[in-house]
Amino acid sequence: MKKILLVNLDLNDDVLNLASVIESLKENYKNDQAQVAVYTLTDERYRQQVGLLTQVSGSYFLDSAEVSKVIKQRIFSDFEAVNSLWNSIREAGATQWDLVINLSTTEAACYIVSTLKATLVQGNYKSTEKSTIGSNLWARLNYQGEAHQTAGLHQVDNYHKLIGINRNTESQAQIYSDSSLNALAHKNISRIRQTKTNGNEKSHVVGIQLENESRPSALSLDTVIELIEEINNTPNVIPVILTLKSENNNDSIKKINQRFNRSVVIIETDYGALASIIVNLDSVIATTKSFRILADLLETQNVYVTNSNQDVYENYSSLNGNLTVYCNTVDYPLIKGRELALSLEALITNQNMKLDLVSNQLTIYRTTTENNELYNKAIAGGFNQVEMLHQTMKRLLVYQINNENRKFNSVGAQLEDISEASAYHWITKEKNALSAIVKTTLAALRTIKTAQNNIASRKEFINSVDEIMANSGENYLVSLIAYSLKSKLDALNENSSQGNLQQTENFLLELKSQVGLVANLISEVAEHYASQKKERALSKNRSVVN
């Protein structure tokens, strides 16, 4: 029996993404003689969500809240935290694992992974010298301990790349649901559906997630009430409120009941029953990642409301057509119920009409496919075109660095909404950053040969490498390869300084060739917009002649 441990210790509310990874792992090893048993190590606060993962042979939990509590409170000795942490990982630490896969992004998780007994580790871990070692480029891009560099790729895809397996798109990842609860939920939701019928047209029941009222980033109750009012005025659409028992939303529930005279169905549940409810709903408006991922896994249409830019590029729905409502300020109350109702309408009808009514502080994105690749396409509201172009090119660059055959023309449709002015702004920025790196890389390569024996050259060499490193935390295309170099240098562990210098030279030469890829991409963007401009001029001339 091959034992695999999946580690995700991030406090990111996205552990349900493990379902797709487990499905793919099972598929990947299905022809192996040794059977595969997959275990998980996640944070204690996601115990309920992990309970929904059906194909898991065992689950371990690290209680980080307990460790934090001990550290905060004067009545506990600080050393109690050592006991708590030790007890948390004791069982997983006692097992000999064939493969440990670390999907976490934090430094603490890398150290914890290094305490485990593993034949092979994929993802990031710590060496005895405390360097962070990434098993491949995708692992390094998944590490956010020092710099926020990401691949601009959907998180689940990034996980698969990190492990080096294909995403199993043939079968849907399995989620636990109780058949008797499914039947009960089906019966109850059918009954709700019958309360608003118009001839033969089937009513649409939408679940609105009521988030913990004490959470600062939660969607405000006023917005939820406005949304219910809007939906109530829409023919054939019925709102129901979904809330977790653990969220303690009693005040909000009371206010909704008062405002709508108990006419809105409020479903208080836990994760065990939530799957049964969501699978029977027609759509969901989710405000947390776990609700959105669960709706995706159950193939229920959804709108996901977020104020995290990262969610737009890495955590959007993996189902074509679903929407992400991104609020570009931290204040969710800015979102109007009307705007969410319009988004819901666009989701249900699969049309983009009326969405120009949303404010500039919102962007509505729709999950779209181009050449088998999912991405988030802005369909309404104000959006940062330069950032959108940047993420698209970054994604393409990472594929090219990884020797995957992706050409510039594979992302043509993704550039449709990006104006020429935005593109030229991006090109100028990227060119400047590129020149700086080229200059310092060449300087480093020039001095590396003499750096061994000459103190002045060594100083110059170190300065050049430092300048490259300084760029690794920036957000340019070329920073991505600087970050990759930085990770490799961090993990450098040759026994002699001569060996280290030799390796550094190899890395710099690799960087030089990757700089060529960046330069190519920038030129291709420039050519793309130049040819469009030329095309427009020609067609203008043609129309004048005609």
Added chain:
Amino acid sequence: MTLSLEIKSSKSGNPIAIIDGVHLHSAFNPVKEAELFIENHLSALKQKNKVLILGLGLGYHVQEVVKNLKSFHDDFQVVVIEPNARVAAECLTLYPALKNDIVLYPGVDVKKLYQDKTFATFLMSKPAMIVHQSSFNFHQVYFKNLLSFEAGKDLAFFRDQLNPELIHYFKRFPQEATLSDCLNTINNQEKLLSKEDFLMAALACIVREENDERKNNQQKSGASYHEKNITC
């Protein structure tokens, strides 16, 4: 110093405890006295199902608390601290059923009390607190120590409670070392040599993140905080 303890009968016939000549309960009707006393705490008992009682005496007020909690909540938890073990024993002899409804800590040293993780966790849940004044007055120093307790920062304070598997590892650190000192040692170590070293390095990261988060929260709220802070 040993205090004298007498058990006498009140006018109502209920037994009462007298310590060094001072009555812990009403000499007329201790049950009625307890009812009136707990009436002042009814709103707290309605709101919270966890109650910490300082002073047991012969338990009349405790019985009253339990009676009310049973009427307000499906489940509840009552923890009683009684510094005088003899008083506690007398109470349980007279009213043995009481121990089914409460967790009693009789004559337990304050430090030992906090070493009991269950007790410390109970306090973390912010229970309602009821002070039996006449018991409190007899043991003012004890209760004041209890209420202002701060766990020792050094390793010596915690050595007995360390997980047995970690005792050998922590022998390398001096008794007076704080957790910050230990984490700093690991931070300054060039190489991590054992599973425990990696664990400590992970803890250092968690502590750092925790401190950063608290600083951020403090900056956001503009409020000062009085929680302990450890550095590494």
